[in-house]
Amino acid sequence: HAHQPNDVIRKIVLTIDTMNPRVKNVEYAVRGPIVQRAMQIEKELREGLKKPFTEVIKANIGDAHAMGQQPITFFRQVLALCSYPELLNENMFPEDAKNRARRILHACGGGSVGAYSASQGIDCVRQDVACYIERRDGGVPCDPDNVYLTTGASDGIVTMLKLLVCGEGASRTGVMISIPQYPLYSAALAELGAVQVNYYLNEEKCWSMDLSELESSLAEARKHCNPKALCIINPGNPTGQVQSRQCIEDVIRFAAKERLFLMADEVYQDNVYAEGCQFHSFKKVLFELGPEYSDNVELASFHSTSKCYMGECGFRGGYMEVINMDAEVQAQLSKLVSVRLCPPVPGQALMDLVVNSPQPGEPSHITFMKERTATLSLLAEKAKLTEQILNTVPGITCNPVQGAMYSFPNISLPEKSIKEAKALGQAPDMFYCMNLLEETGICLVPGSGFGQKDGTYHFRMTILPPTDKLKILLAKVKEFHQKFTQQYS
Amino acid sequence: HAHQPNDVIRKIVLTIDTMNPRVKNVEYAVRGPIVQRAMQIEKELREGLKKPFTEVIKANIGDAHAMGQQPITFFRQVLALCSYPELLNENMFPEDAKNRARRILHACGGGSVGAYSASQGIDCVRQDVACYIERRDGGVPCDPDNVYLTTGASDGIVTMLKLLVCGEGASRTGVMISIPQYPLYSAALAELGAVQVNYYLNEEKCWSMDLSELESSLAEARKHCNPKALCIINPGNPTGQVQSRQCIEDVIRFAAKERLFLMADEVYQDNVYAEGCQFHSFKKVLFELGPEYSDNVELASFHSTSKCYMGECGFRGGYMEVINMDAEVQAQLSKLVSVRLCPPVPGQALMDLVVNSPQPGEPSHITFMKERTATLSLLAEKAKLTEQILNTVPGITCNPVQGAMYSFPNISLPEKSIKEAKALGQAPDMFYCMNLLEETGICLVPGSGFGQKDGTYHFRMTILPPTDKLKILLAKVKEFHQKFTQQYS
Incomplete structure (x- = not known):
């Protein structure tokens, strides 16, 4: 077994040269460099650094609660009862929640x-x-x-x-x-x-x-x-x-x-x-x-x-x-x-x-259905809104968001921006998303993190932010895309 | 790529011959065949089958709560608060639990x-x-x-x-x-x-x-x-x-x-x-x-x-x-x-x-310390008890249980039982533990599942059962070991 010369100097066993090369081949864009930079920017904002925006809006990951979606009351009641069964003796929870927990x-x-x-x-x-x-x-x-x-x-x-x-x-x-x-x-x-x-x-x-x-x-x-x-x-x-x-x-x-x-x-x-x-x-x-x-x-x-x-x-x-x-x-x-x-x-x-959610006739059924329907209707609305607004942007083409939680629009990138990205050793849509993040605080994941046909560029954007923030986000993306296109034309 | 003949007949892709051979090499005794048989016996008992015992006592896995150990109240209070934050508005939880949850x-x-x-x-x-x-x-x-x-x-x-x-x-x-x-x-x-x-x-x-x-x-x-x-x-x-x-x-x-x-x-x-x-x-x-x-x-x-x-x-x-x-x-x-x-x-x-457990002066500190100390003292007692009783059995030698949750006594097995085990294709201590399970309902893991010096035999037994059950368990092990030794001598 070969010892790399730098191992000897540093006297350590596990180096980038001796570690499992398969792990080195692993990539995971959803939590990749763009998200790390977003977290850094959040820290900079907290420390009072001036930016052209006041908060980072994360649309990089399908994390509904982080975007303000409320948990289903019934689920959390049962989980609390399971965690601390003493609560079964209290009168504050509906009988169906108690039965599920028991x-x-x-x-x-x-x-x-x-x-x-x-x-x-x-x-x-x-x-x-x-x-x-x-x-x-x-x-x-x-x-x-x-x-x-x-x-x-x-x-x-x-x-x-x-x-x-x-x-x-x-x-x-x-x-x-x-x-x-x-x-x-x-x-x-x-x-x-x-x-x-x-x-x-x-x-x-x-x-x-x-x-x-x-x-x-x-x-x-x-x-x-x-x-x-x-x-x-x-x-x-x-x-x-x-x-x-x-x-x-x-x-x-x-x-x-x-x-x-x-x-x-x-x-x-x-x-x-x-x-x-x-x-x-x-x-x-x-x-x-x-x-x-x-x-x-x-x-x-x-x-x-x-x-x-x-x-x-x-x-x-x-x-x-x-x-x-x-x-x-x-x-x-x-x-x-x-x-x-x-x-x-x-x-x-x-x-x-x-x-095994609450059934008709059970005390929690009505609230459960109301919460469930409200969440899904809101998501449907935001799916439509996202598709519609993105398609108003010259150079962005967005398929209907028929399901799931994401849009994956096609973006036209000017040749000059592609060249500049390549000079920096970056994928062109990574360069685009990094610029978007630095200028607007919006965190999206470049299409290159998911794979795409050669010569096409995309980003993935969740539809999860609250409607008001989603509107701001889409308006900012629109504005940015136009500016970016102009800048590199 | 070769197709095995049985693949073609069964028209399936993933067979024991085509699957990842490394997975086949995996062994995990703590949940191995002896535990599967124990679960089967439990089912048979529920179905009314007559056995020389009325319950299976599991001492195969370090699962304290399954053996009746109670959770720490403070931990579960905070977990309930985290699951259902509405509880923060109730007066039923101590302030330090609420602070941790917040x-x-x-x-x-x-x-x-x-x-x-x-x-x-x-x-x-x-x-x-x-x-x-x-x-x-x-x-x-x-x-x-x-x-x-x-x-x-x-x-x-x-x-x-x-x-x-x-x-x-x-x-x-x-x-x-x-x-x-x-x-x-x-x-x-x-x-x-x-x-x-x-x-x-x-x-x-x-x-x-x-x-x-x-x-x-x-x-x-x-x-x-x-x-x-x-x-x-x-x-x-x-x-x-x-x-x-x-x-x-x-x-x-x-x-x-x-x-x-x-x-x-x-x-x-x-x-x-x-x-x-x-x-x-x-x-x-x-x-x-x-x-x-x-x-x-x-x-x-x-x-x-x-x-x-x-x-x-x-x-x-x-x-x-x-x-x-x-x-x-x-x-x-x-x-x-x-x-x-x-x-x-x-x-x-x-x-x-x-x-970050409750500190002196915090409302939950006294209860927390009482619960913690009681659990650890009981474990210490059971460690001592296990070692002492096992060492009274001729043919069993048990090192002090200085820590953790297990004893791993050395057991002398008669030559005849070793031969019989080998004839069945079983490790001798697996044969011993299987017999113990069938005759007494006690579930232990044979030493061969953990590795041991060639020619030595052991079992692993947790010290977790409640004291009264642990005493029964140890008495039964003693009785069984004597009977087994006689039977195969």
Whole structure:
């Protein structure tokens, strides 16, 4: 084993030259350099430094509560009861909140959310998840043994990839991911040493999936690796589209024909805003295609407490359901998750409440529905507003935000700005977003952090800021874009 | 890429033959086959099946609340306040609990524990951790920038190993771990493809570390891999020893001389029971050895909310502190943790309370101290009781349980039972523990799940059951051991 000369001088073991090179290849734009600079600017503002703005507006991450969205009262009541069961003796909470808390606590070791749960998740929570999936999918059966609670959806996705990825050289596992993608995927693939196989979403057709693109991407990949899995994010992140039923059918037929393991990231399943759009779960469509597909195609689908109307990112709750997984492999999956003991129990409790929310006739039902509807309506409004205002800007083209929490508009950048960016060693849209941040305090993530067709530029912007701030943000982006275009023309 | 014939028949992608072989190599005894059988037996008992016992007593895992330990009132009050801040308006909570909750909420995005935190953890929590470490270590400075909050200690340990492990063939990274070990280490090393380098603890000297053993283990390992790191668990899991200050000094000097990155798993730092034993943090000893060591030796130390007097495993809270880490590597670490967004925020809040507990003069201080002391005194009693009773059994030899939560007694097994186990393809102590479980309902983990010297046999038993149950458990173990010895003699 070689010692680098600088190790000897500094007498340390772990240097940039000796560390795991796969970790060095990891990139995660959503919390990358632009966000670090935004945090620095916030600190500068607090310290009294003069800027052309008084606050940083962060539209870089799907973090609803940080943007002022209020938690669902019922959820938080039950969580408080689970944390401090003495509160069950008080008269301040509705009976349905108390019942949910009692049921969860009864399922916990020693009646405490401080005990480890089963590694796959608390039994009754997995049963509730199974019932929820059956209701959602019009009765398609769901076996709680196929449900695994997770530490957010990210944890489930990485766990599935760990099972799939192996091999070296031409037999290295390839995993197909959409471009633009959510960078958890590229980061996990880099860390695991898998081949990232890109397929491009069709921006002209509202970020839909093209069968011909999937086919050519796969054919190309097969020349140098072993593609095993196909990942889909629906509703889309960062692109905000909602895939049509037809498209999902096509993808399933493609996966069956080409023998690919499907991974469906469906964490935005309640975030559908556009007229005529509807969420179709991959599982439901799979079963509607009949036993030729439903008995054979392997599918893992992922959900989370972090998005939809609840936006409870901090609790790191989630689940995955696996379908048609080989029994021996599933035993390996169960063993693998046991090493990390269990997902956080408060997150499991929250996941339970999401799939087992107050029902008609229960005391909390009306308030719950009011809060849920208000949040989703507001998001729908902001989705529309974002699309409309961005499309008034010459040089910005924005697809409808049909779902999820993001717009991913195409931005025309003047040649001179592209040259200047390249001279600085920056991606042109990173240069654009950095300038936007410095001049306006608005924090967006450049399209290059998600991937995009060569020669096109984008940014991802969440629709989460409160309406008044969102309007300011959009007006500032408009003004900035015009100024930037002029400046570099 | 080769298709296995059975893949074609079953038309599935992911089989035991095509999956990641590293995952197949993972083993985790603490939740292994014996625990699965215990859960099955519990189900059988519920269904009315007759057994020679009426309940399963689980002493397989360090899960205090599951064994009836009560949570610390103050911690749970603050967690309830954080979950449902409306409670701040009620008069039912002490002012110090409200103040802690307000401080934590103020540090959360949008004032909600449902927002993502910074990936490294909430700023003020990391500051509180740093103050705690400074107090604990008699003023040795701690920089909050070197503190990373984690999803339990396991998460921190795996993250550090990810940075360290790389290479193929003779340059594969080797990581030294104690035998017996906590099987998270072997599991993580298997998954990452590192070489597990065993060093044996000295059972005759109460599971202490021998310098000569470290030296010979390292010399041997250097013939076929690149040993980079040395892991220590102190107080010990599964062996319950507390390392002396001298021993820690020796280990640090050894790491410095041999240029090994130190990983100190110190999650049991408050669990020290034996007269004359004291917890010495690796960091404190490192700094007391002077700048030759404190400026050079790289150390990561790990703590958690799951053990000590709080036992809050379900919240998955923890932190790690890194010392003398190369700045570029630390930037990579910060990037790596950002991919998983953040540790669970309720677990971060709980970690904050552990390091910033009620102080003299605060309204909750007396109750807090009473609860803390009662729990630790009871554990000390049970540690003593376990050692004493086990040592009355002919054929069982138990070292003092100086700390942590486990005894790891040596058991003599009759030759005939060893033969019978081998005929069944089982480790002899697995055969023993399985028989114990079937006959008495007691669930222990065989020593083979942790590693032990060839030809010796052990089991790990937690000291956590309530005293009355612990006494029954120990009496049953005694009776069983005598019967088993007779039966196979």
